Amino acid sequence: MKVNQEQIEDLYTFTRKHFVEWYDVQTELVDHLANGIEEQWEQTPHLSFEEALKIEFKKFGVFGFSEIVEKKTNALEKYYRKEAWKLLKEYFKLPKIIATSFSIWMLFKILQLFNNKEYIVVFLMIGVACVYFFYILKELKRIKKINKQTGKKWLFENVIAQLGGLIHFLNIGIYMPLINFDRQWDTLALLSFSTCFVVYILLLFVSIKVVTPRLKEKLSKEHPEYKLL
């Protein structure tokens, strides 16, 4: 006996009730549960769908699906960060290091031209904060739209919107208190700021413009349904 379409829908509801809100995770669990139920029916054909499901779910242990969701989220975030880190390192190798060094030097020279350097620093930081918040808002809006249209939430999308956890590290607001308006901007301070700022921009750039599209492409290849969104 095979699990029918209506029962498949029940399995999706079951996973949702057990705190799996992500469609990409639900799909794998639904197939697993359905396989397990069909296997039980082969041995005990009179077993009801609900009873078989109860037995199958017990196999996931006391934590149910929660550990799977948590570890899958961690694995995806790690993947995102690893990709971003790998790409960032490229900017410190030849030939890209030339452009990186030039950018740092340019910023250093521009800052040297101004007397009230802290105002330029704040202006630059607000500028990138705008890019950062614009990206987050755009992604959240897109996720909401997809959810409204299809009723599905994707874990992949959530990880992308949070830049694989880099969202906290790239929140420029946390660095604002480091700006001291009374400080002396000596060469070392200027060079440190220029380097940190360029590294920040590069990390934000590779995350938004390279890793995120790559992950979306990967998800499209894996899930034909996602491609249609």
Place this chain on the structure above:
Amino acid sequence: MYKKICIYLSMGNSNLYKGSLTTIILKLLEEHDKMYGYEITQKVKELTQGELKITEGALYPSLHKLEADGLLDVEVAKVDNRLRKYYKLTEQGTKETVSKLAELENYIKTMQNLVNPKLILE
């Protein structure tokens, strides 16, 4: 080699195979073009005559970690009336399987030497 791993692992104590789960998954995927989660649990049960049971709570996190590490590729296909997620080895995964198996074989040899040194003399 696989039989050797299974004999070693089918000792009824799940703690003994915990560290080898990744190797078991990689080895199975090396032998089969692609597999899905449930199929892996059943295959292991079959190969070890039910001595070794991979729990769902351990299998999926391992599969997802291997996927995130770039060792596995994923493909989703519609089978019957539902979607099925298949895993297959990437090029990097194939290389890693060879090294993981060598590592495990070495470990088995060391354990054998410790547990039964007489076997070496014979």
